[in-house]
Amino acid sequence: MSEEHKPRVLFLAKVYPYPPAVAGDAVYSRGVIEAMSHIARMTVLCADSASEHQQPPEIIWHVVDPPRAGRAGSVLSRWPLIAWKGATRSYHTALDQLLKDSWDIILLDNLGTAHALPKVMRYRDAHPGMRLVYVSHEYEYPMRRAKYDSYAMNWPKRLMAIRDLQKVRNSEERLLRHCDIVTVINTNDIEPFRLVAPGRKYLPIPPGYDGPIVYQRKITEETPRRVLILGGRRSEQKRQILLEWMVAAYDRLTAAGIEMVIAGDMDETLSQQLRKDYPEATVLGFVDALDALFASARMGVIADTLGGGFKLRLLTQVFQRLPIIGLRGAISGLPTDRSAGYLDAPDLPMLVNLVCDTMDDLDRLNSLHNRAFADCAAAFSWQARAEDFAAAVSENPKRVLQ
Structure with a gap:
């Protein structure tokens, strides 16, 4: 595909997904971004992660101030903690500027970018045909509920956790209901997502693997226990x-x-x-x-x-x-x-x-x-993920949408 015929894509990420950002969500985001850069003209907006910014040259990066620290300030926010951290003035100033441009697709990566949903929905209303995609990383609400239930907390912290959990649920359900396509890492998430938003299109995007490969190995008595x-x-x-x-x-x-x-x-x-x-x-x-x-x-x-x-x-x-x-x-x-x-x-x-x-x-x-x-061996190709995504957003989904 020639460069001029590639779709223009704006990818809204939490943080710059290169070391020291090495958690699984950053690794997955990086894989999606780099894979899509081969089939689209990619622009990424994200918060700084203290990386050296050794970004691929074919991607345009807008790296703004780091996310907020702490958690107390999220209590009065409409956003859950994970999204409040990224809803900074510098992020939204950059987003406002980027939304003056023309985009074919806008992706909201992770629940942490839920704070951008109202603005990109207004952008979609003003630009019919633009596709809005939520890149989910897991079914956040039950996972965070289990996490909060496991913590030993005093009553003030417990009340804060209950409030944050409700905001997680509200924000996640808004993303599911208002985005045109929802991608999932694990197909097990599709059924519960569909209970929340039955009218959405769900696209499995399991992670690709581009790390070292060991083609042969034999564990022996000499292998340490x-x-x-x-x-x-x-x-x-x-x-x-x-x-x-x-x-x-x-x-x-x-x-x-x-x-x-x-x-x-x-x-x-x-x-x-x-x-x-x-x-x-x-x-x-x-x-x-x-x-x-x-x-x-x-x-x-x-x-x-x-x-x-x-x-x-x-x-x-x-x-x-x-x-x-x-x-x-x-x-x-x-x-x-x-x-x-x-x-x-x-x-x-x-x-x-x-x-x-x-x-x-x-x-x-x-x-x-x-x-x-x-x-x-053949199930985790980033190239295949990019091709599935391109088929889905071009409305020629074949078998990739569920």
Whole structure:
């Protein structure tokens, strides 16, 4: 497609999606933006993430002031905390200027951009034919309800959480009802979304994978009896998930001679707490390249007791052939069968048992990573995602809209 015939697309993101923004939502946003840049003339508006701004040259970036800090100021806002943080004066000044231009498609990425919905709806009213797309990352309301319910809070904080949860629900439902197309990472979200907004078009956009690929691997007796616990731990929810796993697993795994390695971005306070309370565990913090670490372990554990949706670290484990063992419900969206491509357990004590029982079953471990790789190899192409999106917005959706 020639450059002049490519649609003009405005992508409204939360933050500049390059390191140090390394959470799953930033990684997914970056993948969508870069994939779409091959089929559209892309302009992105986002808040600063303290990155060095090494952006792809074919994308026009408008990077404004960082998101707001804290949370108390969101109480009087109409927006939930995640959107209030990004609803800054500089973001809306830039948005107002960009909406003076001509766009074929505007995308609202993540619930965090819900604050821009009223303005882009007015823009659509004034420009018939422009398509408005909500890029969902998960079904936010039930996920945040479970997260807030799990926190120990005093009554003032609990009341703030209840109020924020209602604003999450209202904002998410507005996005679902007022956007022309809603993209989903996990097709499991389509049914509950359709209960809220039955008239919308839903487009599955599972994440692509463009990281390192290990085409062959054999776990042997020489492979260390090691499990990896991966993922950033900056949020309260993710810290809690890790600490619950350590309470459940550390003594049992240590007694069984199984080493645990914890890798992922975390603050120094958490790092020191882990080293003090669990001296036999190895705490690495953020690791830029995981290849050697994956090759030195027998399995990766997904112990998320909170939060659902598709976890991007699953793809890294699949394509670098690290067998996946986790909690039931925490592994979702992979086109491979449980018990064949991964193993799961219903609760943390049983997950610990499963890790211990499987650690020395080398045939099982090799079968797991081989099956997961074979089933997923052709399913996670960013190019295919971009082609599906182009077909959907051109009103030639074929089989991509549901």
